[in-house]
Amino acid sequence: MTSRFTHGLRWITLSSLLLSLHAVADIEEQLAQCAAKTDKLERLICYDTLAAQAMNRAAKQVSTDVNEVPTHTAEVAASQTETAQTTLTESAQENFGKVVKQEQIDAMWLTVKQVDKDPYGTLKFSFENGQQWKQIDSRRFRVSSGDKVQIERAALGSFLLGKEGSNTTIRVKRIN
Incomplete structure (x- = not known):
């Protein structure tokens, strides 16, 4: 058998x-x-x-x-x-839920090419490297073409934009 x-x-x-x-x-x-x-x-x-x-x-x-x-x-x-x-x-x-860690930079300096305001008064920034960002909070912030600004990572995946020589920052997000 x-x-x-x-x-x-x-x-x-x-x-x-x-x-x-x-x-x-x-x-x-x-x-x-x-x-x-x-x-x-x-x-x-x-x-x-x-x-x-x-x-x-x-x-x-x-x-x-x-x-x-x-x-x-x-x-x-x-x-x-x-x-x-x-x-x-x-x-x-x-x-599940893990974020793939990529090489990240914490901050970068950019030169403002153009600043526009939308109908709601929020700022839209165009930089010399081609990036475009817009303001997502309602704080007042003065910036003009040619200014050097720093965009840095903040909490919970947000970004802060600050001007050289100033302590004021605003929250921004990239639009392109």
């Missing part, structure tokens, strides 16, 4: 191995075809289609293998799949 089981398991393993080798060769060929496409959108669609086909094949292979293997092997495969899904969920939960 045991030899029949191991003999059948060997054939299942061998056939799965041969099918997977053929699938790998086929996927490599399709990847090369996708990589040869010059249009970015067509290449992306090709890769997406290939990924969907691979997922469908994997799902069909798992369902076929589960039907062919003895019951206790199917239970082991199901528990391994459940463990993998639990690990993925835990990883997603650990990373």
